[in-house]
Each structure stands twice: as structure tokens, then as C-alpha cells.
Amino acid sequence: MAKVISFINYKGGVGKTTTTFHIGCALAMFEPKKKVLLIDADPQTNLTFLCCEFPKWESRVKTNGSLETVYSAYLGKEKKSLRDIIWTKPMTRPELANIDLVPSTIELLDIDLRLQSKTKAATTIQEVAQIHLDQRSILSKAIKEVASNYDYILIDCPPNLYLATQNALYASDGYLVTLMPDHFSTVGVTFLDKKVRQLLRERNLAEQIIDSNNNGEKTLPYFLSFVKVNVTAGKQQNVAKEQMALVRGMSDFTGKCFDSHTEDYKDIREATTEQLPVFLNSPGSQNDVLYRRMAKEFRLKFPQS
Numbered sequence: 001m002a003k004v005i006s007f008i009n010y011k012g013g014v015g016k017t018t019t020t021f022h023i024g025c026a027l028a029m030f031e032p033k034k035k036v037l038l039i040d041a042d043p044q045t046n047l048t049f050l051c052c053e054f055p056k057w058e059s060r061v062k063t064n065g066s067l068e069t070v071y072s073a074y075l076g077k078e079k080k081s082l083r084d085i086i087w088t089k090p091m092t093r094p095e096l097a098n099i100d101l102v103p104s105t106i107e108l109l110d111i112d113l114r115l116q117s118k119t120k121a122a123t124t125i126q127e128v129a130q131i132h133l134d135q136r137s138i139l140s141k142a143i144k145e146v147a148s149n150y151d152y153i154l155i156d157c158p159p160n161l162y163l164a165t166q167n168a169l170y171a172s173d174g175y176l177v178t179l180m181p182d183h184f185s186t187v188g189v190t191f192l193d194k195k196v197r198q199l200l201r202e203r204n205l206a207e208q209i210i211d212s213n214n215n216g217e218k219t220l221p222y223f224l225s226f227v228k229v230n231v232t233a234g235k236q237q238n239v240a241k242e243q244m245a246l247v248r249g250m251s252d253f254t255g256k257c258f259d260s261h262t263e264d265y266k267d268i269r270e271a272t273t274e275q276l277p278v279f280l281n282s283p284g285s286q287n288d289v290l291y292r293r294m295a296k297e298f299r300l301k302f303p304q305s
């Protein structure tokens, strides 16, 4: 059964997509090779376009749908199985044949509002709890249909914690927060941590309201990983070092930070332009080495049971 991991941060530009893509590619490419499903849950479609060309995506989505199709079915449109939506082997390189994709589209942009607007008037606390769970279990239910086909399912989340991200969290066995070591990110990570814990507590509460025998306090294993660490000698490099040490030293995050990290080098931007992971575009480059290391740690920290 697949291990489902979400890559989250309420901020954009902090390496969520790059890390989802590289960890996914590493799991699929390096021994022991894993079967990986990438789910692009961000309307910006960046992960999708790391995996495929625009014209192919356009015709593919027209005929088979996208992640938005999964939500649309909940909103009353025709239901399509995730099996039909999944794009098998979207990338042409044989090394990446173990990767499948659930593509995204811009239509995901207002999905939170659309899901919210479906909230029916509830008269009992049980109904409120049921609607709460239903609105957040759409992705989880869809994933269950295909989970046995994969070793890992990685979800690239949008830069917020609204319903689409909450659906990803409800479907997940754990999550990874990618973090750039600067002042703002460090302040935000404590807030993010509290917020996600609160969301999971709300799920427990809703489940207990539905089923009073359910006393299980479900929490999710999670880790933080530093990415895009500035290594240009000078003030910014010092800030990066200080901020990493600060977060690693916080009691909330004891044992929660990956030892591995990635650094800010052009190898990533060059690989992105070629729609390839650094492992194939620039073997031996700085982030080739660093992302291999991170993927190894990922396997250890999120073992596939």
C-alpha cells in the first residue's frame, strides 16, 4: 500500500514543487526503485509542467480530466475514477518510467470556494461533523482506489492551508514542510505547525462526534527540510546558518528537521528548464548530490510499510 506524503507550506517559492519532483524522481530512479504517483494539487500547475509539455497536457486533460475533475464529481458533475485521470508515464525518459501523474489545471484556483459553497445547512452537530469530514475526504477517497498500485504518492500542495491542502492532509500518512532559512520563514514555521496540528485536531473531534467509540488521537508524522540554502559568502549566508540553527534548536522541532538540505545553485533552474531532475540534467552537480541525500533521508523518515 502506498505511503502518501504531502509537501506543504503556506508560502510560495519555498521549494515545495522542486522538492516533490526531485524526491519523486529519486524514489523512482534509484535502488530500490519505487512506483511513484505525483499529484499536483496547485492551480499554478508547476509540477505538471515539470513532467510534460503544454500541448500534451492540454489534450490529455481534455480527454481524461485532472485533479479538478475529482472535486467536480463531489460538486455534482460526472464522476470519473482517479484511475482514468492518472497519466501513466508522462515523462519520456526511460529512467522516469516509474512515475505517474495526476495533472493540475488553473480551474483548481477557486476550488476552496466551490467546496465551501456546497456546505448544506446542518441542524445537528453530527451533520456539521459529517459535512466537515466529507468536504475534506474527497481526495482521500479517490486515492484509496489506486493506493495499492504505488509505493509512494506525493502531493504538491498550493501555498495555503485551505480546503485543497486540507484534503491532501486528510489523505496523507505524513507531511514534509519545505523551508527556506530566512527570517520570515522561521517566524512562519511555528504558526504553520500550530495550524496544521489544529486542523488534525478538528478532524479527530469530528470523527469522535460521528463515532463516540473513536477516541484515537490521530496525528501525522512530519518533518521540516531546508531548501535553497544561500551559500554565497556574506550576510545572506550567515542569516541562513543562523536561521537553520534557530529552527533546529526550537523545542517544537527537536528531531523534526531533516539533516539533509538543498542549496541555492543554478543546476536546479537549468534542470527545470529542461523538465528534468538534476540527477539526469547535471549528474554530479551540487544539488544532484544534495537531493540524492535528501531522498535517502526521506525513505528512512517516511518508510514504506
Ligand SMILES: Nc1ncnc2c1ncn2[C@@H]1O[C@H](COP(=O)(O)OP(=O)(O)O)[C@@H](O)[C@H]1O
Binding pocket: 011, 012, 013, 014, 015, 016, 017, 018, 019, 046, 227, 228, 229, 262, 263, 264, 265, 266, 268, 269, 272, 287
Ligand atoms: N535548491 C535550489 N536552488 C536554486 N533554485 C531553486 C532551488 N529549489 C528551488 N529553486 C527555484 O526556486 C523557485 C521556487 O521553487 P518552487 O519549488 O517552485 O517553490 P514552491 O513550489 O514552494 O512555490 C523555482 O524557480 C525553483 O526553480
Ligand SMILES: [Mg+2]
Binding pocket: 013, 016, 017, 018, 042, 044, 046, 047, 156
Ligand atoms: Mg509550487
